[in-house]
Amino acid sequence: MYLLILWLPLLGSIFSGFLGRFVGHKGSSIISIVCVFFSMALSLAAFYEVGLMGVNHYITLTSWINVGILKVSWSFLFDSLTVTMLVVVTVISSLVHLYSLEYMQNDPHLPRFMAFLEIFTFFMLVLVTADNLVQMFVGWEGVGLASYLLINFWFTRLAANQxxxxxxxxxxxxxxxxxxxxLTTFYIFQSVDYFTVFSLAPLFTNYFLxxxxxxxxxxxxxxxxLFIGAVGKSAQLGLHTWLPDAMEGPTPVSALIHAATMVTAGVFLLIRFSPLIEFSSTxxxxxxxxxxxxxxFAGMSGVFQNDLKRVIAYSTCSQLGYMIFSCGISCYNVSMxxxxxxxxxxxxLFLSAGAVIHALANEQDMRRMGSLIKFLPLTYSLMLIGSLALAGFPFLTGFYSKDFILEITQITLNKNLxxxxxxxxxxxxxxxxxFTAFYSFRLIYLTFINSVNTTRKNILKSHEPSLLMLIPLIILALxxxxIGYLGKDLFIGLGTDFWKSAILILPTNSYFIEAEWLNxxxxxxxxxxxxxxxxxxTIVNKSKVHTYLYTIFYRKICFLISKKWYFDVLYNRFFVYxxxxFGYTISFKNLDRGFIELIGPYGLSKIVIIWSKLFSRLQTGQxxxxxxxxxLGVCLLLMITCNQMQLVVFYSVLIFFI
Incomplete structure (x- = not known):
């Protein structure tokens, strides 16, 4: 059962990818949906058995690498942390697959799209179920490859390529x-296996290199x-620049990347390695x-974005920041x-944004929308629920986790002033x-409530999404x-033992218990x-107050933030250019076309030409x-290969004949 959770998306991807042209749109869609939904059902069963019943599973298939002391096997670990991620990945992936059937129905490459989605899901499942660092790295690289394929799905577009x-x-x-x-883990612990590394970590607190x-x-x-790896994959400050640009892919891709797969991999890595990170205050x-x-930074940048999907992308970046610094205050369970x-x-939010874009003939600029509440009331309701949950409105899902993280920060502030x-x-x-609340409702006002600012043709053609798109949206809205209310006692409640040994929090670093008695x-x-x-x-979007703020200072600040604090410009100027x-002037012109060619092909050709002219003079025809x-050649050969007595005999015979 447990291995089928991984193999089903892989089989669906193989059938959709290699047989898509034979089974067609409907056949590849049915295969993909069936495989990923069965994987979701098995993940829920695994969550019940492992998470609720407390029966961990460890499965070893075969040996993979066996060189000296390095022993790596294909093994899978199913503990409470793994099965929780399995449920999140498979549920979101199943709903995105179902949504994609309608959203991408007119695309001629739908089988290829479904194959990429499923291979994305498969590699994420490999990442979360691995029991060693090398196998985890396979899944880590796999989700990077799948994200490249999905972002570049419309490969004829230059923006998607870039x-x-x-x-x-x-x-x-x-x-x-x-x-x-x-490599450092293997050098210190002589192993890359999770159990070995985590059990030995307390003994290496005073180990120095x-x-x-x-x-x-x-x-x-x-x-x-490990944090550098998480910075890249989870788009933290410094390596965050790829995340907003990833919106060039189809909207279902954005939903899958931001909600369940790629960007959560870095956070999962830090949570998984809590037994090691806990012993380093640095x-x-x-x-x-x-x-x-x-x-x-991401919250402030999202305020001045005008692309519907980019606003939500920056909110993802901001929420990932919450998860990372929650790990920093040793609240890994709250981060999870x-x-x-x-x-x-x-x-x-992403799939609702896709419904809006779908209804407006692929328009993504919020400034060219407005008054859609009259034409898309159900989509408006669903996006409002998502925006309120994102803003942490009381008793919605985001409130139970984000506000609790902020309550814990009050404890850390009091203790570490x-x-x-x-x-x-x-x-x-x-x-x-x-900032999160501001840009969430700025999105709502510009898209649904403010005066209409698009063409009459687009407005008259706008319509609510079909049932295949509405079913995933309604399930996600529920x-x-x-989910926050139903899971708070199980995941972060006082006295819960759900996580067991999957997460380690030292007693000296435990703050979340004290948050219950905060003022x-x-x-x-x-x-x-x-x-x-x-x-x-509301004031900015429903009144003329912004006209009074339109000063030089305000314009410069807005321009600076709207340009994403010039991170891309600085990277281009100081790193890329x-x-x-260097690659053109030094590597190409001086080394490749200069030094290497002079002593290599160009120099050899010159030598060959010179020697060929010399040998051509020896061709006298006599x-x-x-x-x-x-x-002469025979004599030289014999001088090299024969001893002195043989040479004397040979030369005597030669002189005799001459």
Whole structure:
């Protein structure tokens, strides 16, 4: 049963990809849907058996690498953390598959699209079920490859090509960091198996590596390398630039990448390695600082975006920041709970945005929408539910996890007032709540409520999505309302033992218990900031107040933020252009076309020409000259191969005949 959860998406991908032209749209669609829905059903059964009944499973198929002390096998670990991720991945993937049948029905390459979606799901399942770092790295690279294929699905578009290459290249940096983490782990622990590494981690807290005369903590070094991998895959500040550009792919791809697969891989990696990261306070502080800055930066950037999907993409980046700095304050279970909740309302937002784009003939600019509440009332209701859950409105799914993270930051602020990480976690996290509420309702106003700003033709043709698109949206809306309430006691309730040994939190780092006794007035702070953001979005969009703010300073700030703080420009100027210039002037002109060609093909050809001219002069056409060279050659050969006595005999005979 457990292995079928992985093999079914792989089989569906193979059949859809290689037999798609024979079975057609309907055949590939049926195969894909059946495989992924059966995988979802088995994941739910595994969640019941492993998560609720507490029966962990460990399956070994065969040996894979056996070189010296490096022993890696194809093994699969099913514990509470794994089965929770299995449910999230397969449920969201199944709904996205169902949604794609209608959304992509007119695309001639639907079988290829379904094959890519399923291979994406398969590699994510390999990543979360692996029991060693090498096998996990296979899934890690696989989701990167699948994301490239899906972002570049419409490969005739230049923007899609560029975005896919950008996503692949930026993630190479994170993948390089993760590979260094794997190598360092093997060097220190002589193993890449999870159980071996986690059981030995407490014994290596005082282990230091000597590099160039400097001593580095082994666990800290591994944690930093793993964090670099998470920065690339989960789009944290510095390597976040690929995520907004990934919107060039079809909308179902965006929903799958942002809700359940690629960007959650980095957060899952940090949660999985909690038994190792917990013993390094340096890594925890780095997680807090980067996560807080990412949440704040992405929230502020989302305020000034005009593309419907880019606003939601920046909100994903911001929410991933919450998950990362929640890991930094040792609340891995709360981070995982927020990952589960975020999957439902983020998939709802993306698929609802896809319904709007579908209704308006692929229009994505919010400034060219408006008044769609009259034509798409059901889509408006669904997107409103997703926006309220994202903003942390009370008693919706996002409220139970995001507000709890912010309550924990209040504890860390009180305990670590003199430390930068306590301040970062509290203030930047709470300020991000305001920006999240503002851009969520700015999206609602510009898309649905404000005056219409599109053509009459588009408005008259707009319509609610069909049943195949509505069913996933309604299921996700129900999840965005109820999942947080239904899961809070199971995942983060006081005294729950759901996670068991899958997550380790040291008693000295445990803050979430104290959040229950936090001052009630402080617990109202996130809700107050959310309401203030909603009110400000209403004032700005329903009145002329922004005309009074239209000063030079305001315009420069808005321009700076709308340009994404010039991260892309700075990267191009200080990294991309110098590397390209170096590649052309040094590598290509001086080395490839210069030094290497002079001593290689070009130089050899010159030598051959010179020697050929020299030997051509020896071709006199006279037999006695040729005979002389033959005898000379035989003499030289004998001098090399024969001893002195044999040479004397040979020359005596030769002289006699001459």
């Amino acid at each position: 975005s896919a290459i950008k996503a692949l290249v930026v993630n190479r940096i994170g993948d390089f960091g993760l590979s260094l983490g794997i 000597n590099f160039a005369g400097f001593y580095f903590s082994g666990l800290t070094l591994i944690g930093i390398f 890594v925890l502080n780095i997680l807090i600082v980067f996560g807080s800055l990412t949440a704040f 709970f927020h990952l589960i909740n975020h999957a439902f309302f983020k998939a709802l 003199q430390n930068i990480h306590g301040t970062f976690a509290c203030w930047l996290g709470n300020l991000s709540v305001f 999840g965005s309302i109820f 009630v007035n402080l617990k109202w702070l996130p809700f107050t900031l959310s309401i203030f953001g909603i009110i400000l979005a 110098p590397i390209l210039n 037999l006695n000259h040729y005979l002389f060279f033959i005898v």
